[in-house]
Amino acid sequence: MADYVFRPIAFVLFVVIVLFTLAISVYASRRVRTAGHFYVAGGGIKWFVNGIAFAGDYLSAASFLGVAGLIAFFGYDGFMYAIGFLAGWIVALFLIAEPLRKIGKYTFGDALASKFKDKRVRLMAALSALVVSVFYLIPQMVGAGSIVQPLIGLPYEVGVVLVGLIVVLIVATAGMVSTTYVQFIKGFLLLFAALALTIGVLAYTGFGPLDFIGHFITNGAEVPTKAGGTITYTGAQFMAPGLKYKDPLDFASLAIGLILGTAALPHILIRYYTVPKPSDARKSTVVAIIAIGAFYILTLYLGLGANMLGTLDASNQNLAAPLLADKIGGEVFFAVISSIAFATILGTVSGLIMAASGAIAHDIYTEILGKKGDDRKTLRVSKLTAVAVGLVAIVLGIIMKEQNVAYLVGLAFAIAASANIPALICLLFWKRTTGPGIMVGIATGLGLSILLILISPTFMTQGAWFPLNNPGLVSIPVGFAVTMGVSLMTQNSEKKARATEA
Amino acid sequence: MANDGYKILLPTDGSYPAIAATVRAIEMARDRKGKLVILAVNERVLAAGMERIAEDSALMRTAGIDGVAYAKEMATKNDVPFETMVREGAVVGEIVKAASETKADIIVMGSSTIKGLPGLYLGSVSRGVIKEAPCDVVVVKLTEDEMHKAVELALQFALAHKAPPITNGMAEYTKTRKFKVGLALFAIYGIGYAIFTIVGSFSHGTFASGFLGTNIGIFSGISLIVVAIIMAVTFNWYAGKSEKKTGGG
Numbered sequence: 001m002a003d004y005v006f007r008p009i010a011f012v013l014f015v016v017i018v019l020f021t022l023a024i025s026v027y028a029s030r031r032v033r034t035a036g037h038f039y040v041a042g043g044g045i046k047w048f049v050n051g052i053a054f055a056g057d058y059l060s061a062a063s064f065l066g067v068a069g070l071i072a073f074f075g076y077d078g079f080m081y082a083i084g085f086l087a088g089w090i091v092a093l094f095l096i097a098e099p100l101r102k103i104g105k106y107t108f109g110d111a112l113a114s115k116f117k118d119k120r121v122r123l124m125a126a127l128s129a130l131v132v133s134v135f136y137l138i139p140q141m142v143g144a145g146s147i148v149q150p151l152i153g154l155p156y157e158v159g160v161v162l163v164g165l166i167v168v169l170i171v172a173t174a175g176m177v178s179t180t181y182v183q184f185i186k187g188f189l190l191l192f193a194a195l196a197l198t199i200g201v202l203a204y205t206g207f208g209p210l211d212f213i214g215h216f217i218t219n220g221a222e223v224p225t226k227a228g229g230t231i232t233y234t235g236a237q238f239m240a241p242g243l244k245y246k247d248p249l250d251f252a253s254l255a256i257g258l259i260l261g262t263a264a265l266p267h268i269l270i271r272y273y274t275v276p277k278p279s280d281a282r283k284s285t286v287v288a289i290i291a292i293g294a295f296y297i298l299t300l301y302l303g304l305g306a307n308m309l310g311t312l313d314a315s316n317q318n319l320a321a322p323l324l325a326d327k328i329g330g331e332v333f334f335a336v337i338s339s340i341a342f343a344t345i346l347g348t349v350s351g352l353i354m355a356a357s358g359a360i361a362h363d364i365y366t367e368i369l370g371k372k373g374d375d376r377k378t379l380r381v382s383k384l385t386a387v388a389v390g391l392v393a394i395v396l397g398i399i400m401k402e403q404n405v406a407y408l409v410g411l412a413f414a415i416a417a418s419a420n421i422p423a424l425i426c427l428l429f430w431k432r433t434t435g436p437g438i439m440v441g442i443a444t445g446l447g448l449s450i451l452l453i454l455i456s457p458t459f460m461t462q463g464a465w466f467p468l469n470n471p472g473l474v475s476i477p478v479g480f481a482v483t484m485g486v487s488l489m490t491q492n493s494e495k496k497a498r499a500t501e502a
Numbered sequence: 503m504a505n506d507g508y509k510i511l512l513p514t515d516g517s518y519p520a521i522a523a524t525v526r527a528i529e530m531a532r533d534r535k536g537k538l539v540i541l542a543v544n545e546r547v548l549a550a551g552m553e554r555i556a557e558d559s560a561l562m563r564t565a566g567i568d569g570v571a572y573a574k575e576m577a578t579k580n581d582v583p584f585e586t587m588v589r590e591g592a593v594v595g596e597i598v599k600a601a602s603e604t605k606a607d608i609i610v611m612g613s614s615t616i617k618g619l620p621g622l623y624l625g626s627v628s629r630g631v632i633k634e635a636p637c638d639v640v641v642v643k644l645t646e647d648e649m650h651k652a653v654e655l656a657l658q659f660a661l662a663h664k665a666p667p668i669t670n671g672m673a674e675y676t677k678t679r680k681f682k683v684g685l686a687l688f689a690i691y692g693i694g695y696a697i698f699t700i701v702g703s704f705s706h707g708t709f710a711s712g713f714l715g716t717n718i719g720i721f722s723g724i725s726l727i728v729v730a731i732i733m734a735v736t737f738n739w740y741a742g743k744s745e746k747k748t749g750g751g
Contacts, residue, residue, distance in 0.1 A: 239710065
């Protein structure tokens with residue numbers, strides 16, 4: 001492992017930028033409510049702010065650190081993540097978001113519960129939201145730990161614990177920093193960082209945007225290994241699939257998991273409904289798609305740039321982009337980029353924990369256990385949940401050290417897609433769906449995808465029982481089959497239940 | 503209608519302080535034979551899950567009732583003429599704007615004293631209104647008795663007005679042109695993505711062959727990103743047009 005020493009200038013900048021981001025967030029969220037002037041409400045700026053905020057919510061550290069790292073080490077297989085992450089928005093925009101809004105329900109759990117009065121359906125949905133959130137939190141934690149290492153010279157574990165503690169502190173004391181403007185600032189900073197780094201890469205290497213890619217196609221690339229050597233790839237190898245995903249089906253499995261994952265993430269769709277006007281929500285989504293699409297094209301240059309300039313740490317792929325900043329712009333640029341990444345991780349983690357624990361408190365505590373009426377207790381339950389989820393994420397983040405962040409996000413997407421997409425699609429578009437079908441379907445998708453990950457080559461380094469790294473290709477169709485099969489088998493009992501109800 | 507007597511602007515969000523302010527405002531309207539302007543401001547804050555719970559709890563919006571519906575019912579019961587307004591945006595700004603537009607004589611509103619860090623995040627709306635308002639402002643301060651009364655009133659109201667049953671609007675929605683256009687765009691994209699995935703999985707050589715200065719893999723990957731953007735923009739343009747035609751989506 002490379003040695004990283006404490007760098008005072010970088011550290012001071014880091015503290016200043018993180019505090020500055022938090023302060024702006026507090027100031028802005030306060031301003032939204034209490035501004036006497038009308039600029040916040042004025043004209044068309046609203047959907048633009050919302051759109052960038054969507055992007056900020058989506059473009060976590062995973063995209064920035066992980067995708068750049070994967071492209072730097074695996075070329076095209078890394079770029080596949082960028083393509084799939086954006087493709088998911090097309091599913092969300094055309095198939096899921098508007099119809100869900102049409103039936104007037106805003107969370108996955110609410111939508112299911114509105115149709116099926118069965119409390120167990122709601123419990124299952126809440127459980128799935130919790131599990132997916134935890135899996136999505138892991139890569140954020142890994143990203144945080146990775147950044148702190150070269151920035152402050154502290155061990156990886158300290159970084160993970162640091163993020164966890166800051167977020168738990170924020171959530172437990174106040175629990176409301178993650179408003180539009182936090183996400184807006186986050187999205188804006190990330191776009192800025194990616195653009196600055198891309199321009200830096202092209203200026204430093206002297207290539208034009210197309211020549212730069214052409215250079216790799218003709219000359220290939222060298223990638224360092226953990227043992228200290230290098231592997232040389234030809235252009236045809238590096239700039240086509242097959243380096244990370246040797247089994248052809250692995251590539252397909254990743255592709256299907258990514259395109260279906262976005263709409264199934266609990267914390268993404270929920271933001272879509274918090275905009276009151278449907279047309280504004282749609283405009284925001286379009287702004288988000290433009291911003292996210294542009295960002296992912298830029299990640300191609302970040303990853304390839306890191307490879308070309310040799311800023312790769314074989315023991316931690318996630319550092320490709322920050323180390324690239326160090327090489328191009330020196331310590332200050334490095335500190336700025338790392339701090340932006342760290343601040344965005346803080347935003348993502350707190351937003352995600354709040355969405356998850358809110359769902360738990362709302363769905364399980366008030367709806368299933370029937371403790372309605374006392375919101376202060378509900379708030380306490382959700383805060384306790386948040387602390388518990390935060391601690392679990394810290395532990396898992398430490399265990400998953402050295403994994404690529406985007407790779408872990410890909411797994412979270414696959415779990416989300418397996419558990420929630422069959423239920424969502426059937427709920428919206430298939431009249432014969434039944435409560436038991438949804439329940440068993442979610443349970444199967446959730447359980448099977450996690451099981452397949454545990455017996456995949458990622459966790460069983462030798463003789464893995466399941467050959468694919470990403471479970472999507474198997475667990476998503478099985479989720480659909482089970483949801484529909486059980487629905488067909490329980491048609492009669494569902495009819496009876498409806499008859500007695502009416 | 504330029505001069506129709508004493509006008510009271512009542513901003514309400516269904517919180518306990520706002521319920522108390524509603525009671526006070528209706529008393530005042532009755533005494534002075536005035537008119538009530540009930541105002542609801544939708545904040546455009548993307549709060550979700552726990553943020554929402556935390557905010558509701560801090561602002562004492564905990565009965566989960568519709569402040570406007572409550573004020574309407576109270577006004578009808580007491581024979582107070584009223585009108586309602588719904589605005590969107592920054593709360594203080596919209597209240598002040600509504601006050602000058604309706605030429606209100608007085609603003610009656612609740613005061614929630616939010617303590618601790620939530621106070622730092624949320625700020626005080628009543629303080630902002632007092633600073634900017636074009637007219638008198640009454641900030642209703644609750645005594646403990648009034649507080650209990652407000653809670654009781656709110657709970658009674660909440661019990662009497664349960665959430666309406668959910669109508670399943672999906673069947674009609676899937677028949678709309680807009681949805682079909684979306685579905686068609688999705689189908690086109692889905693087919694493209696599927697071909698891309700199949701070729702990428704089983705024919706690495708095809709992806710590696712040169713094309714327009716890059717190779718087919720990189721070119722089609724970037725194309726998928728660009729096409730997604732173009733489709734989103736097109737759909738937005740189309741949906742905006744069809745909404746204008748039908749008068750709302």
